Amino acid sequence: MAAGEANTLGGRVARYARVGSAVGGLAVRLGAERVLGVKLDRERHAADLRAALGGLKGPLMKVAQLMSTIPDALPDEYVAELSQLQSNAPAMGWPFVKRRMASELGPDWEARFASFGREAAAAASLGQVHRATARDGAALACKLQYPDMASAVEADLRQLKLIFAIHARYDAAIRTERIHDEISARLREELDYAREARHMAFYAHMLEGEPGVTVPTGVPELSTGRLLTMNWLDGTPLLAAKDAPLETRNRIATNMFRAWYVPFYGYATIHGDPHLGNYSVRPDGGINLLDFGCVRVFRPAFVAGVIDLYRAIRDGDEALAVSAYEAWGFKGLSREKIRCLNRWAEFVYAPLLEDRSRRIDETNSGVYGRAVAEKVHAELRELGGVEPPREFVLMDRAAIGLGSVFLHLKAEVNWHRAFHGLIDGFDAGVLAARQRAALDRAGLPQAA
Numbered sequence: 001m002a003a004g005e006a007n008t009l010g011g012r013v014a015r016y017a018r019v020g021s022a023v024g025g026l027a028v029r030l031g032a033e034r035v036l037g038v039k040l041d042r043e044r045h046a047a048d049l050r051a052a053l054g055g056l057k058g059p060l061m062k063v064a065q066l067m068s069t070i071p072d073a074l075p076d077e078y079v080a081e082l083s084q085l086q087s088n089a090p091a092m093g094w095p096f097v098k099r100r101m102a103s104e105l106g107p108d109w110e111a112r113f114a115s116f117g118r119e120a121a122a123a124a125s126l127g128q129v130h131r132a133t134a135r136d137g138a139a140l141a142c143k144l145q146y147p148d149m150a151s152a153v154e155a156d157l158r159q160l161k162l163i164f165a166i167h168a169r170y171d172a173a174i175r176t177e178r179i180h181d182e183i184s185a186r187l188r189e190e191l192d193y194a195r196e197a198r199h200m201a202f203y204a205h206m207l208e209g210e211p212g213v214t215v216p217t218g219v220p221e222l223s224t225g226r227l228l229t230m231n232w233l234d235g236t237p238l239l240a241a242k243d244a245p246l247e248t249r250n251r252i253a254t255n256m257f258r259a260w261y262v263p264f265y266g267y268a269t270i271h272g273d274p275h276l277g278n279y280s281v282r283p284d285g286g287i288n289l290l291d292f293g294c295v296r297v298f299r300p301a302f303v304a305g306v307i308d309l310y311r312a313i314r315d316g317d318e319a320l321a322v323s324a325y326e327a328w329g330f331k332g333l334s335r336e337k338i339r340c341l342n343r344w345a346e347f348v349y350a351p352l353l354e355d356r357s358r359r360i361d362e363t364n365s366g367v368y369g370r371a372v373a374e375k376v377h378a379e380l381r382e383l384g385g386v387e388p389p390r391e392f393v394l395m396d397r398a399a400i401g402l403g404s405v406f407l408h409l410k411a412e413v414n415w416h417r418a419f420h421g422l423i424d425g426f427d428a429g430v431l432a433a434r435q436r437a438a439l440d441r442a443g444l445p446q447a448a
Helices: 009-036 042-056 059-067 076-086 094-105 149-168 177-190 193-206 246-267 300-315 318-328 335-353 370-382 390-409 415-423 428-442
Strands: 113-116 127-134 139-145 227-231 269-271 279-281 287-289 295-297
Touching (some): 094 139, 149 177, 177 390, 193 227, 193 428, 246 269, 246 279, 246 287, 246 300, 246 390, 246 415, 295 390, 300 335, 300 390, 300 415, 300 428, 335 370
Antiparallel strands (some): 113 127, 127 139, 139 227, 269 295
C-alpha cells in the first residue's frame, strides 16, 4: 500500500466533514418531510445531492448508484438524479496523476510507457482511467485509484449505516443489516486492484468460449494494488446502439445475457455492477467487459436455488419455492411472505417462462421492474418485513440492471431458450468442482 493510503482516523474524520452536509442534509430533509410535513424542493435538493456526491467521489457515489435501483428507498426525484452518477464523475487533474503514478511505479514511471494521456479517458467513483501506449506500441488502459480511498470507504460505510437506520424508522419492509454487510464486503474488495486483476483473469477463463464477449488482459509489470494496467479495448457506449437495427440490438442483448449468466450458471459467479460505464459495444455487436471490482462468488447451492425457484414458479410448486428461498438464505418466511416474494419472482422469471421471442418487459415501463417492486415492497411492509440474505443483494441488482439494459435496447429475444441453454443438465456437484478449479487457477478464495 502506498504511503498515506492506510485507513487512518484522520482520514476518516476528514471524510466525515466532507460528506456530512450531503448525507446529513438528505436524512434531515427527508425526515422533516415525512415527520413534520415540511415541504421541500425535491428536484433542486436531489440535483444538489448528486453534485455533492459526484464531486466527493469514492464509495458514497457507488452506494448512491445502488440506492437508485432499490425501489422505495428514495423518492423518484432522487432516483432520477442519482442514476446519472453511473459514469459522469469529474476527473482529477494532471498534477494528481503524476504524483499518484510516481507513488505506484516510482519516479521514472513515465519512461516505462511510450506515451501516457494527461486527460482521463473515464472517471468513476474510486478511480479514473488513462489511455497509454506501451513501449512495444500496444494500446493500454491504466486505471488509477484516487488517494485515501481506504479511509473514505470506512467513513462512508458508517454514513450508509446511519442512512439505513434513519430510513428503517419510517419503513421496515426491508431490513438492511445484511445489505450493509454485503455492500461493505464488496466495497472493501474493490479497493484491491491486485484482486481485481485476478478477477479479470478469472473472467477471461470463464468466458474464453464466448466469441461475443471480450475481457482485457492485465499487464502485471505495470500494475500494483492501486494501479491496474490492461490492454485497451475499443468500443462505443451501449446507448449509441439503441437506434440500431433490431438484429443488431438483439445480438448485443444476447451477448450481454451470456456475459453475465455463463459465469453464474457455469461457475456460480456474478458481475454485480452492470451499469453503463462497465462495458462497451464492439462494431460486431460483441461486448467488452471493462471493470471487475464488484464480483460475487456464490455457493453452488445458491445457484441451484435460483433454478429451483424458476421451476417452482413454472410448475406452481409452493414447497419447491420454500426450499429455494431457504437455499438462498431467507429465514422464517410465513406463507404470506412467500406468496408476496413469489409475485416478485413471477415478474423476474416471466421472460424465461415463455418459449417465444419477446421484450424483457412488455409493459414498456420506463424503469424496469420498479412498479412491481413497489407493490411487493408495500405488501412486505404490511407483513412485517423481510431480511434479504447477503447473497441476494448483488444477484437481484444484476437481474434488474440487465433488465434495464435490455429495455433500453428494446431487444426481442427468446429468453426461454437462452436460459435453458445454460441450465439444462445442471448438476450442482459438477458446478462446485468446476468453480473450485477455476478459483484456484486465478488465485482467488473459495466461496464461503
